[in-house]
Amino acid sequence: MQSRPLVGVIACRRMVEGHPSHMVTDKYLSALREYGLEPVILPVWEDLDASAAGALLDRLDGLVLTGSYTNVLPARYGAERAPENTREDVDRDAAAMAWMPLALERAMPLLGICRGFQEFNVAFGGTLYQAVQNVPGKLDHREPEGEKEQQYAPVHSIDIHPGGRLAELFAAPQAEVNSLHQQGVDQLGKGLRVEATAPDGLVEAISVADARSFTLAVQWHPEWKPREHPLYDAIFRGFAAACGEKMAAAA
Numbered sequence: 332m333q334s335r336p337l338v339g340v341i342a343c344r345r346m347v348e349g350h351p352s353h354m355v356t357d358k359y360l361s362a363l364r365e366y367g368l369e370p371v372i373l374p375v376w377e378d379l380d381a382s383a384a385g386a387l388l389d390r391l392d393g394l395v396l397t398g399s400y401t402n403v404l405p406a407r408y409g410a411e412r413a414p415e416n417t418r419e420d421v422d423r424d425a426a427a428m429a430w431m432p433l434a435l436e437r438a439m440p441l442l443g444i445c446r447g448f449q450e451f452n453v454a455f456g457g458t459l460y461q462a463v464q465n466v467p468g469k470l471d472h473r474e475p476e477g478e479k480e481q482q483y484a485p486v487h488s489i490d491i492h493p494g495g496r497l498a499e500l501f502a503a504p505q506a507e508v509n510s511l512h513q514q515g516v517d518q519l520g521k522g523l524r525v526e527a528t529a530p531d532g533l534v535e536a537i538s539v540a541d542a543r544s545f546t547l548a549v550q551w552h553p554e555w556k557p558r559e560h561p562l563y564d565a566i567f568r569g570f571a572a573a574c575g576e577k578m579a580a581a582a
């Protein structure tokens with residue numbers, strides 16, 4: 332039986348039925364399975380052991396940093412908390428910031444989505460807007476009221492920057508994406524490449540400029556029905572191919 336690439340998916344700490352839990356919503360996991368990958372939920376603790384984390388990543392063929400309704404702690408990028416910033420997950424922060432350099436050292440394919448995109452930027456020394464809607468000249472990037480189908484529907488275009496990873500995956504210069512975020516990239520982290528921008532200039536996709544493997548982080552949600560959106564489909568195809576190559580190289 333042909334094994335499938337093992338892809339770690341970072342969890343979020345949430346209370347479930349009154350118990351502290353480690354949680355990933357199904358759409359991330361189902362999207363990975365849809366593209367021939369085997370998702371493994373990775374629990375997160377603030378007091379993680381870096382050497383154990385390295386040993387864990389050695390057994391994986393890729394890593395996904397998912398979205399979350401919580402935010403990266405502003406202190407991690409030297410900011411005061413804005414009044415609009417009401418939710419945090421320090422365990423998730425600690426794991427994401429520890430795992431990213433370890434994954435890059437191992438040339439592991441890395442995919443960041445929404446909060447995961449923001450974690451990329453902070454991990455590389457960048458900063459975040461905490462309430463993009465209050466930034467002069469910026470759009471309101473928060474999800475509309477309504478059912479999930481409406482909230483995850485495409486709402487604005489992105490300009491895909493030529494010559495990067497995203498342009499390599501998807502030939503068209505523009506696409507429509509969904510938008511479910513209040514935070515966004517302010518100062519770009521050092522060593523990151525801008526892969527796409529929104530009509531208001533907000534950075535919407537980044538990659539690690541000198542990465543030895545597939546690295547891509549996007550502010551939108553490509554895990555939402557990827558087969559129905561050619562850009563989302565291209566992202567998962569590219570990530571899955573990279574994870575397959577990683578698995579083959581380790582064989």
Ligand SMILES: N[C@@H](CCC(=O)NCCCC(=O)O)C(=O)O
Pocket residue numbers: 356397398399400401402444445446447511512513514515552
């Ligand atoms: N909290 C951050 C990031 C937004 C985000 O990741 N939303 C995800 C919604 C739930 C999901 O689809 O996983 C911000 O507000 O910018």
